[in-house]
Amino acid sequence: MGDSPQMYGRVKTCRDVLIYRLGERMLVVGCDSSGGVGPKPLDMVNVSGYVVGRYVARVALMEVASTGAKPICLVNTSCVEPKPLGEEILRGVRDEVEEAGLGPIIFTGSSEKNFQVQQTATGVVVIGVAEEGQLRIGVSQSGDVIMALGRPYVGEEVVAHESEVADVQDLRMLLEDDSIHEVIPVGSRGIAHEATTIAQDSHLTLKLQSTPNVDLNKSAGPSTVLLASAQTSAIKRLRKKLRKPISIVGHLN
Known part of the structure; x- marks a missing residue:
């Protein structure tokens, strides 16, 4: 057959x-x-x-x-x-x-x-x-928080702020953490677009932060930001564990 x-x-x-x-x-x-x-x-x-x-x-x-x-x-x-x-x-x-x-x-x-x-x-x-x-796609859960690791930079900003740029080692740490459900790199279309992608793949609703401490629409150039859907209770621990800036950008329901 x-x-x-x-x-x-x-x-x-x-x-x-x-x-x-x-x-x-x-x-x-x-x-x-x-x-x-x-x-x-x-x-x-x-x-x-x-x-x-x-x-x-x-x-x-x-x-x-x-x-x-x-x-x-x-x-x-x-x-x-x-x-x-x-x-x-x-x-x-x-x-x-x-x-x-x-x-x-x-x-x-x-x-x-x-x-x-x-x-x-x-x-x-x-x-x-x-x-x-x-596959780690479409596995985010209702109640998850969307966090951004790194800062959105493009062009000469990338080299000037290299210590704030997400890299593959950061990605590995996120994927190995049980509190992280899904990770997606952010490029030229910005944080808000990729946060929406996470929500759509998991058939959830995204509510963005009204006053985030990071630009949600700026290009992140060569994927200088990683977005992750995570358990809310894990954010404090993740801030201590990860060596790059972390910003809360939204929630999933």
Whole structure:
């Protein structure tokens, strides 16, 4: 007999990831791109290729890992020359993966070998796998508080305020905490948008704080903020445990 049609196909989510059912396993695909940031003459924000690689990899890794999936493959597509900038970006990508501590990941990628470019552009795709029961999507609960870890920064602000920026180590700590139900990275669409995503996936109603101590609509650039749905009773303990700023942004009902 053939496989049931329900064993294969796309899984609906409001998140910025593609989830595809493969029998009893889930394939999770996340990506990020960066343009105009780097050491090239026409770049809008001047940073090293290494920094570009770190952040573009971080975003895609957090998008996939936050779902509960294990990243297994990373694709780096750099629209710059292989040497020196392409290698510098890839070094940043590899260091971010190693520091993330998410286990062995295989790499592939490509760079521009035909033309000289005057502006930095690169992208990363991360592919992960998970058993169906391991997915951390749509599992928030009524009564949960939505907290933001980190601050929303974009462009040169990111480097200037690096100590307040969420990273993969923060994500791992959140996912390993029993009081945390769901985690989602925040990017260019802001905290309010991603808080709504958490609520929609769990079929709950979101009530945002009327006077939050963080901008709910500002771009968080390369995922400088992580949102988490958590038990209200755990917030005091989490403030002591986590080393980044925490803001309460809303509640779920």
